[in-house]
Amino acid sequence: MNDKYWHVDLKNKTIVLIYMLYFGDMVSISPFLEVLRRAAEGSKIILVMDSRFQESVKYNPHIDEVIPFDRHGREKGMAATWKLGKKIGALHPDILLTLHGTARTTLMALAMHPKHWGGEEGTRIDSFLMDWPMTIETYNSHAVDKYLKVLERLGVKDLHHSGMRTFTSPLWDQKAEEFYASKGIGRDDRLVGISVGSSTAEKNWPAEKYGQTADYFADKGMIPVFFGVPSELALIRKATAVMKSKRYIIAAGELSMGEFMAAAGRCSLAFTNDSGPMYVFDSRGVPTIAMFGPSNAKFHHPLGPCSEAISSWDMPMGPEHVNKTIASGKYTPVSEISVEEVIHAGEKALRKAENLKMRRK
Template sequence: MELDYKRIVVTFLMHLGDVILTTPFLEVLRKAAPHSHITYVIDEKLQQVMQYNPNIDELIVVDKKGRHNSISGLNEVAREINAKGKPDIVINLHPNERTSYLAWKIHAPITTGMSHFLFRPFMTKYTRLDRKTRHAADMYINVLEQLGVTDISNSGLHIETCEAWRREAQEFYASHGLTNSDTLIGFNIGSAVPEKRWPAERFAHVADHFGRLGYKTVFFGGPMDLEMVQPVVEQMETKPIVATGKFQLGPLAAAMSRCNLLITNDSGPMHVAISQKVPIVALYGPSNPFFYGPYQVHAIVLETMDSYEVGKSMKKIIKEGNYKGLSVISEGQVIKAAETLLSESK
């Protein structure tokens, strides 16, 4: 399929980590279509992830929980897209009902990618997502391969930051006495899925271990993570920097880029750090790191599962209950992994 010199709309209304995992797709698409106008349709809460992405020309934001949370709202989005110039190609990257309806409603001459089965008959070319043999980022790139793209080389996940975001992060750290010579270890202890959380008190013990050695430590997370982070900080003997709830997504990426290492559960902020090429110690329970783990970054993944049943969703694994909890990962294992990455980065 010819992709260059076209108006291309990419529809994807998923969560933070999922959106970041589409950035290699956009890099590959831009190389295949250097003269095309590329529009990305995104949840408005996540727009800073793509705000300065060099591989797109325009963002269309969708208020999923508000004014666009209806058929008429999605019709409004489709009209907005068409008012800016009739698209030649729509590429839908997720098969849920909302994005599938929107992709169809844009009524481009070519609609491709994924689709909910109800809208699949209206697709010009349906491209199945390979959920069994590829990392999620490569799964999205494979959509382009199915459209004839051969150069799929890419530089990994990426959130482009701006000077204002970098300055905000620098001023925050300076206010907490961080200097350029300090080694900074970040901690991301939250997750929307409780089964993906390592015991919070263990993060406190690991942070104290490195704090006593002279490292600086910082806790990240959104406002909803404060009630989880605060008890951890209160039981610590050393004093960490608490960045939890302090940053929007763009400045968060800038703040994470200062870290020499991040110790993290499997969650969206992990992918934010990966987008800034921060070395990662990642803790995985019921989710499969082969598909959703650190992508093209220096990382050590500590897993609780001996094996994963390909094709079985994390929700089903949790429901069945036949998996080891994250508590089987010891503090010693995490410290050893962190020390390994810190020594390799010197």
Template structure:
């Protein structure tokens, strides 16, 4: 499938970790389509994660839990996308109902990627998920392989930030006594599914292990993660840096 010189829309409305796992996919897609306009459709709460990604030309945000949490809301998103120009290719990276419906509703000449079974008849080319033998990041890249992309080399997972954010982060760590020679180990222990969370005492044990070896530990996460982080910190014998809920980038 020819991907270059196209308007491509990638639909993906999953959580933080899942979004980061698509960064190698985007790098491979950009190499395969250097002259294409690539739009990434993302959960509104996570737009900053991809705001400075060099492989994306435009972000379209979806308020999944608010104004777009309905058929009419998703139709509004589709109209917004179509108002910016005719989409040539939609690549849907998750087979749930929401993203599958949105991918179909854009009505591009080519709709490919993954899909909920209800929308598979409307797909130009349905690509299966290889969950058994591939890492999640490679699983998304495999979608492009199924479309004929052969060069899948990439630099791995990454998040791009602006210089202002970088300076603010450096100031934050300096205020906690960190130097350039310190090795920092970060913990992001939140999960949208409670059953996937480790018990607090296990996180505390692992963080203490690294703390005793001389590493600096830091806990990340948003304000909603504080109730998970606090029990971990209370059970630790070493002292971590708690950035949870304290450091939010301003929306641009």
């Protein structure tokens, strides 16, 4: 692992970041963006990202420009990658940082020809071309911290931040309120957000257990709101089928990404798998209980003061990617987490949130 440190002047520069991962990943770099903005006074910060998730950072005040890239559609080929790199190169970038290196980021960097290039290598040739090559995926720290380490290696001393944050707009806030109003939800109603899906089936806590958990909090006077994408509706139906209470809302497929972020902030409590919505709830200040199985809670747990990760096993620190862990079969399934344990964590989170609220008055 390359632990070399540099002293880089980040001020009054054009800084390009390439980071083309997923929804939750875009939320996890929000502390990095906050610290970079503070350290890079007078600089223009440009983020190149997957076009599918651009709403996640559209109103982030720490970014000056977002350049979306359709890496799974019409722009996925090498020619389109080179073309975009040349286009960005016309902006005369002073600094390029690749936060997740791939062959695509190497090609784009070569076309861009920045004055200085650092970050994670995408191919073996990168280390010969980079000014500041570094290992980012260290598997020994939280996702937020590994990106802050990039700035530390570039000489940034002040790494304090406000935690993971997402930013909405008045229009998204209005659309979320209109959605709730259309379902008979008032401003005084207490909502419990639930996200039953994730990118990988093995990461999903059983839908029926989500239903039992939702029922418990519905009995306490809260209204469960099931968020998600249309493909998760079958899981949501499994969850609601075991519920005794019929007062719940299905929001899956009803909201855009930005509207979901706004609607999530209305919740008093949330239950999720290790997923993008977990990071969103946590970033909106919602006490979040997240269930982990094959993925490692040590690296991806929510950060909020009232949030908690519940893991089905004590996964060791190490280089195992979740897909390798799943393939090995050497883990305790997330289904082993009990409903009672999750409910207890939810009750504790609500008490902590109430205590924090009282102390702030």
